[in-house]
Amino acid sequence: xxxxxxxxxxxxxxxxxxxxxxxxxxxxxxxxxxxxxxxxxxxxxxxxxxxxxxxxxxxxxxxxxxxxxxxxxxxxxxxxxxxxxxxxxxxxxxxxxxxxxxxxxxxxxxxxxxxxxxxxxxxxxxxxxxxxxxxxxxxxxxxxxxxxxxxxxxxxxxxxxxxxxxxxxxxxxxxxxxxxxxxxxxxxxxxxxxxxxxxxxxxxxxxxxxxxxxxxxxxxxxxxxxxxxxxxxxxxxxxxxxxxxxxxxxxxxxxxxxxxxxxxxxxxxxxxxxxxxxxxxxxxxxxxxxxxxxxxxxxxxxxxxxxxxxxxxxxxxxxxxxxxxxxxxxxxxxxxxxxxxxxxxxxxxxx
Amino acid sequence: xxxxxxxxxxxxxxxxxxxxxxxxxxxxxxxxxxxxxxxxxxxxxxxxxxxxxxxxxxxxxxxxxxxxxxxxxxxxxxxxxxxxxxxxxxxxxxxxxxxxxxxxxxxxxxxxxxxxxxxxxxxxxxxxxxxxxxxxxxxxxxxxxxxxxxxxxxxxxxxxxxxxxxxxxxxxxxxxxxxxxxxxxxxxxxxxxxxxxxxxxxxxxxxxxxxxxxxxxxxxxxxxxxxxxxxxxxxxxxxxxxxxxxxxxxxxxxxxxxxxxxxxxxxxxxxxxxxxxxxxxxxxxxxxxxxxxxxxxxxxxxxxxxxxxxxxxxxxxxxxxxxxxxxxxxxxxxxxxxxxxxxxxxxxxxxxxxxxxxxxxxxxxxxxxxxxxxxxxxxxxxxxxxxxxxxxxxxxxxxxxxxxxxxxxxxxxxxxxxxxxxxxxxxxxxxxxxxxxxxxxxxxxxxxxxxxxxxxxxxxxxxxxxxxxxxxxxxxxxxxxxxxxxxxxxxxxxxxxx
Numbered sequence: 001x002x003x004x005x006x007x008x009x010x011x012x013x014x015x016x017x018x019x020x021x022x023x024x025x026x027x028x029x030x031x032x033x034x035x036x037x038x039x040x041x042x043x044x045x046x047x048x049x050x051x052x053x054x055x056x057x058x059x060x061x062x063x064x065x066x067x068x069x070x071x072x073x074x075x076x077x078x079x080x081x082x083x084x085x086x087x088x089x090x091x092x093x094x095x096x097x098x099x100x101x102x103x104x105x106x107x108x109x110x111x112x113x114x115x116x117x118x119x120x121x122x123x124x125x126x127x128x129x130x131x132x133x134x135x136x137x138x139x140x141x142x143x144x145x146x147x148x149x150x151x152x153x154x155x156x157x158x159x160x161x162x163x164x165x166x167x168x169x170x171x172x173x174x175x176x177x178x179x180x181x182x183x184x185x186x187x188x189x190x191x192x193x194x195x196x197x198x199x200x201x202x203x204x205x206x207x208x209x210x211x212x213x214x215x216x217x218x219x220x221x222x223x224x225x226x227x228x229x230x231x232x233x234x235x236x237x238x239x240x241x242x243x244x245x246x247x248x249x250x251x252x253x254x255x256x257x258x259x260x261x262x263x264x265x266x267x268x269x270x271x272x273x274x275x276x277x278x279x280x281x282x283x284x285x286x287x288x289x290x291x292x293x294x295x296x297x298x299x300x301x302x303x304x305x306x307x308x309x310x311x312x313x314x315x316x317x318x319x320x321x322x323x324x325x326x327x328x329x330x331x332x333x334x335x336x337x338x339x340x341x342x343x344x345x346x347x348x349x350x351x
Numbered sequence: 352x353x354x355x356x357x358x359x360x361x362x363x364x365x366x367x368x369x370x371x372x373x374x375x376x377x378x379x380x381x382x383x384x385x386x387x388x389x390x391x392x393x394x395x396x397x398x399x400x401x402x403x404x405x406x407x408x409x410x411x412x413x414x415x416x417x418x419x420x421x422x423x424x425x426x427x428x429x430x431x432x433x434x435x436x437x438x439x440x441x442x443x444x445x446x447x448x449x450x451x452x453x454x455x456x457x458x459x460x461x462x463x464x465x466x467x468x469x470x471x472x473x474x475x476x477x478x479x480x481x482x483x484x485x486x487x488x489x490x491x492x493x494x495x496x497x498x499x500x501x502x503x504x505x506x507x508x509x510x511x512x513x514x515x516x517x518x519x520x521x522x523x524x525x526x527x528x529x530x531x532x533x534x535x536x537x538x539x540x541x542x543x544x545x546x547x548x549x550x551x552x553x554x555x556x557x558x559x560x561x562x563x564x565x566x567x568x569x570x571x572x573x574x575x576x577x578x579x580x581x582x583x584x585x586x587x588x589x590x591x592x593x594x595x596x597x598x599x600x601x602x603x604x605x606x607x608x609x610x611x612x613x614x615x616x617x618x619x620x621x622x623x624x625x626x627x628x629x630x631x632x633x634x635x636x637x638x639x640x641x642x643x644x645x646x647x648x649x650x651x652x653x654x655x656x657x658x659x660x661x662x663x664x665x666x667x668x669x670x671x672x673x674x675x676x677x678x679x680x681x682x683x684x685x686x687x688x689x690x691x692x693x694x695x696x697x698x699x700x701x702x703x704x705x706x707x708x709x710x711x712x713x714x715x716x717x718x719x720x721x722x723x724x725x726x727x728x729x730x731x732x733x734x735x736x737x738x739x740x741x742x743x744x745x746x747x748x749x750x751x752x753x754x755x756x757x758x759x760x761x762x763x764x765x766x767x768x769x770x771x772x773x774x775x776x777x778x779x780x781x782x783x784x785x786x787x788x789x790x791x792x793x794x795x796x797x798x799x800x801x802x803x804x805x806x807x808x809x810x811x812x813x814x815x816x817x818x819x820x821x822x823x824x825x826x827x828x829x830x831x832x833x834x835x836x837x838x839x840x841x842x843x844x845x846x847x848x849x
Contacts, residue, residue, distance in 0.1 A: 055711060056605075057605060079608075107549065112556055130799045136739075136741050137739035139776040141790075143562075145803075148554060148555055150558070168609070194579055196492070196582045216654040216655070218652040223648065224406075263547055264548060304531070304543070306550070320555065325542050334811040347554075
């Protein structure tokens, strides 16, 4: 259903009455980002695939379209969202997926959600319906406002529709499993990451390194011969990667704060206390730790890395930017949302 | 010809040049400040040489601190600044401003580190694209984006333009291959965008800055993603007796689930020109040819090549040749890469376009371009990145015949309008620069253009960086719209006419 007009009216009246809005899709990622207060603006009904042609490798859908519906449609056509989006619940929508900007294990090899966003329609903070980018693979006309929406947590506007590049599903996949310690796993992932291998995921948890390969069967066999390891049964492999994507793996249980650290893949484990799970071949580290936010942010800052307190009773918190970068953020927020109505405080406390 | 900026897109100032040079001399060596006409002349244009403007001053900083000092002086005194890498841009993005400083990044030419374990290269922005892959080669790594000008073009320019190349269908554009940048704002703040990892907190300023054509900041350093070199690469040459068949074959390859490392199309005029120049072994009587490259593990490549070969035959290819040796493969690509200069031998001048369209309209758009070319009495050679629908029609003309360029520009505008009508864009990889400012008026509404201006102001409130490029003023669009009424509607009906 196309709710563009109703949504635009809601935004215009919010501007007129200076009422902040809290944009809600499927509410599956409500935990992600800081708390925001405002009148709920439900967008889930603005839903439906607008355009999908497999030969163009592009799908365009309204923001409220369930992620599951999109993945099913792509799968039926032998294609997929290559960034392997975490759903975090069956109600996840496309808009929320883009606004949160989270990507799964395949990200290190086939790109993130921001790499596949080709265009968006959005309502800005003046209540205008705007279109940026499009459905073509290459487009450098104007600033890349589409990719800017990824991970912006709805603070720059209401996403109406999104065009994404999709990829063919690999002919086959296999997961190799290796028992080893953390340091050995890190150096192994570093070594394999430098080789021309059909990698589509490398994840270390519980003293097991799981390596997923994707491609033609002959290539997988050749790679497997080179790497060794135990081949997981397809069912067990599928369950494992799902448990990582959806954070249902045992590692993610319990009340200890969960931190997400994005850093250079070969970085030795940072001197922080707690338990680690390593994804993206080393470039993404999940940490269950009681260390203070100051300690963790200071540690990542020294590594030119970025941390986020992802799940915690204290709420979500992002690595604070430098003063100069913070200024650019504030100015951009002002450029899109001059009346200050969209998801206030969701990204950073000040706005 | 001399380019004169639209009055609404000019920045005026009354700064005395000699006094300003003296201020610069306190920060930079005198030899890095160029001010006499003969010193300025080499900078009067980039690779879109139909437009020329003599800059006010050329400054060549050697360090970030010097670049910072130059920007602070310009910012304090309201002087526009144009950054320039190697000047290989095709849209006039580095065209100087008559009362502005041209900031050449030529001396930022050091590769600072190759980090094989983290698969990245830290380089200054004036480093040449190809030099990155050369430095990474001993580690079995390379930098994927490979614009045709990669021998000369710089990383800073690549970031400003979000450059592509023949391999971007599989490996992405510049935006997909940069991990972080250090950038100077017009106020001289040094900001780091992105980080050592694959993502960072907050807005994706790195994505926004990539392709921003020097309007938001000036990159001084970048950390680039390196990839393991493919174990092997194989190339097919598929020959077709009609453009339609070749277009259908491109769609068939993609719908079969293949993602070639490169998938390029040339039409008969481009084939003939390239063959006469390079002797790549192209069939000169073919209507179209496709070059299809697969890379990766040898087992994967062998399977992919067989699948592609079968598809080409099923789509009516009259012949499909596999380059048997690396030498043959390189020869096939040499022909493609030399098409521009080869076309240059057919005609005194040519004008390179850059629209992108959905792949399924390839044949239709090529027919449309041929019809338009006939109407204008001009020849057009087509060579392009078929895999991602990025067209590069080359319009042949003679700059010494006055009315030729006007006809070329009119034809070019018609071709861009055709691309927009087909759901495409006026520029896939060359950028807007000064060349496609009018085209931007056709592609975007005034509200969208205003949003772009607001983004620009968030970084550069007075609009000093690359003033008059990339985003047209609303006044320009109002005037241009008045000349280009189509379907009985003005593109910007809500604007006052000037």
